[in-house]
Amino acid sequence: MSPAFFFSLQSEWLKQRKSLASWMVVVGAFFTPAIVVVARLLQHEALPALYAKEDFWSGLWKSSWESAAIFFLPMGGILATTLIAQIEYKNNAWKLVHALPLSLATLYFSKLAIVLLMLGQFFVLFNVGIYLSAVIPPLLVPGVPFPKGPVPLARFLWDNGVFFLDCLPIVALQYAISLRSRNFLTPVGIGFMLWVGTLAALSWRWNFVIPYAYTMIEYLCAWSSAKVATPAVDIHLMALGYFLLFTLVGYALFATRKEKG
Template identity: 30%
Template sequence: MMWRSLSADWLKIRGKGLWFLVFLGPVGLLAMQGLNFGMRYDYLTGEYQSDLWGGLLSNLADFVPVALYLGGTLVCSLLANVEHQMSSWKQLLALPISRTSVFMAKLLICLLLVAVSCALLSVGTVVLGLLLGFGSQPVPYADVLRIGFASYAAALPVIALQLWLSLSSRNQTLPVSLGLTLSLLSLFSTFLSEWVPLSWPALAWSTSRPWLFSGAGLLLGLLVLLPGAVHFARKDVN
């Protein structure tokens, strides 16, 4: 049943701006670093002469948590608004599909869209590095993948919470405001304790044990997801 709901949701998101957001995040980050390195090329290549790829990745990594939180917030909100704006919840939930299947289908679409954005960031990072002339050094493919997907796993609690709030409320002011606030606060995540989930996407890149924070994000994301699905299954919708 969930796959039926999933296929229907794929059709609904066409022309809703979601794919634009998927491309906007990684393209924006890469354009910013392309401009950064382009304007200060001699200085930065001299600074990172021994590890040009590492320098590029470290500059990108500072903004990945912001992009994940903001992008996840907007994707969840737009995905929920497909039903809210059309006032189609009652018709959708009247179909012979369980509410849990509807919730999980929307979660999968949200996660897939953000995953595509992370994949584009990894591919684009390699392309940008080659354009900047870093091809003389071997491409650290493991780190290139980690910069997007390790932080993505660590950000799952916030993305799951955003989807829960977005689907539960017709008024998107609260989830969007919360997402914007968390995005801005993530810029100062280095000052937060490692026990604060907001800091996990940054720690998933910068620490010697990134898997620990990625794994914690996956686990907490699941713990947030379960009550969200139960609440959605029991909530009256308009």
């Protein structure tokens, strides 16, 4: 990592700390675990039997990821990426940014790296939230044992890696679109329409060609009986391919744009 890229990355990180996107990451990560805790405390009479199950951790993991895979990851990726990419437009600061002694590649990829770091932050906080949703009820409700059985860390790490990879096309495409538009609502509207269209197309045999579909396909094929067409290709390779394609196209559009802010 060159010194210029490191300082640009540091600058972008300081910017995002004061943005709405940073709060969205925290709230989105803990929302589902908080709902799980509240629901279990309200139905505390069923907790002893639930916590005695050998597959407790797998059941909690599955139920927690449903909302994340279908809603929070796609919509959070759309909103957070757009907010980060639009910081300079919001503050009329692109001309100042381009006046810095930094290459276009440094500007583009340092901001993209911040979005990916925030995505990683969401995954870490979400996993912490899932763990807390498991241990808080036994601390508050007498007679409820702590979860039986070991935490299947290998499986959980694998799932985290897969879902992270499946999010990358959403981030890259939203980033490319957001840098081309001064209006915040335009990239958000495009992302929202693509997300809704993806939901409608999950039963389509060619669902894997839609870059916003991979977190949903992964969850529904692995853990749900919902009607979804099994993809004919490796969706994780498709996700990686789309990410690289959208990143390169986005950079080309950013670098060749005549109006610099």
